[in-house]
Amino acid sequence: MANLKEVRNRISSVTSTQQITNAMKMVSAAKLKRATNAIVDLRPYATKLKEILSNLSASIEGNASPYLENRSPEKVLLVVITSNRGLAGAFNSSIIKATNLLISQKYAEQHRKGNVSILAIGKRGHDHFSKANYAMIGNHSELFSQLNFENTSAITELVMKGFVDGDYDRVEIVYNQFKNAAVQILSTEQLLPLEPTVREETETQTEVDYIFEPSKEKITEDLIPKSIKIQLYKAVLDSHASEHGARMTAMDKATENAGELLKALKLSYNQARQAAITTELTEIVSGAAALSEG
Template sequence: MPSLKDIKLKINGIKKTQQITKAMNMVAAAKLRGAQENMENFRPYAEKFAAVIGDLGGSVNPNSFPLMAIRPVKKVLAIVVTADRGLCGAFNANIINAAEKFAKAQAEEGKEVKFACIGKKGFHYLRKSAFEVVAHAIDCMAYIQMQDAKRIGKVAIDMFLEEQVDQVQLLYGRFINVVTQKPTFKRLLPISKEGLGGEEAEDNGPKPTYIYEPEPERILNNLMPMYVNVQIMAAMLETAASEQAARMTAMDNATRACEDMLHTLTLSFNKARQAAITKELMDIVGGAEALKG
């Protein structure tokens, strides 16, 4: 049985750990409010942007636009968005595992897969994998800026236009609610009406007819690169909110685990102390009996 001193040291250590996890839970909860607000404010804009592109794309000849060119898929670029920091449960691991499964499935079909990483965790892991990382943006998830999305978006657009890749996929952690964050794929390039709207599209009756000025062709030339940047930005905001929610849940679970460990160790401490007291009493009684004899 461990000594009283050893058990006491463990109890003190777990109490300090519990204080840290409680503090991290509170910080994550505070950050989640801001991150969720930013995500919810930007999400309707990104969805409406996709809807406009889809409406415009349905009225033009896709062969006239390089970013809508559909080619046999032999090379794929996957943009993977993860967090810069850990201590958020299995959140980063789930996204990385989804990226690896996707890459291996594509490789089995004879396709070449490359990665572009946003977030330190994904970059540090995937750069050691068998797949090439062609671009990365790290230390950018705490304060998300459009310029970081534009930098990765430009890499994806240039590689697609130069036919270095035939398809671009975006993988990120979609925020469902505080306890659920889902790794989600979205096809960025080539842009097609079928690929826009996705799960957010709903059938609410007759659709409005828009009149565009100038003509749709000129508008699309300007909006398509913006669409790629906006979708990457939206994915970064979704991942940032998901990260804080996952961290809040993980720290809450860690605090509860500390409470259970403290309960178990306190029982062990009390048993060890009782055993020590009983032994001392037996020694005293034994000594007294010896003196009487």
């Protein structure tokens, strides 16, 4: 039977842990609300922008924008979006595993030649791939301390410049897409070259006839870079909301597990105390019987 003092110490330790995990769950719940509002507000704009590009895609020539240039992917850049902190279940490990799987299955030849670079947004991803000796494009972990469109656009412009200059032939994003607090969808999207959206023909679909002002070329020139920036910004917001959802769920589960462990420890404590009392009573009775016989 466990020592009473040892069980009391474990009960005290588990109780403290339970209080911490419960507090972290509530903090993540508050942050999740703000992060969810941000991604929900952006999605209609991103959807409309994608719709406009879809209507324009049929008339955009392949050389109308340098971001549409489809080259053989000899040099690849992967934008890996993780978090700066842990305690979020499998949130970070799933992204790292998906990135490694993507490299081994799709870009194994480029990796052997040392032509796979990593741009990590988030400390966890940056630390992992730095230790794995990948070519790292800066350290962008500070983005989450001031997460806004301007700061994300600065990173996107760096990526776009690298693509236009020929430093990378293809850029892909690996991130967690937010569905709800308990569900994050592991996603991989091609950022560059921009793929023209293929619209599905339906019976009810109507052709949209746009009036271009000042010109189609000028609008295309402005719209495509903005679409690329919005795509990366949306991925970062999705990942940010997913992080808080995953952490809230993980801390909720940890709080429940601590409660179950406390029940077991208290039962063990009561059993140990009862056994100690029984032993003491037995010793007293035995001693009294010995004295009366004497």
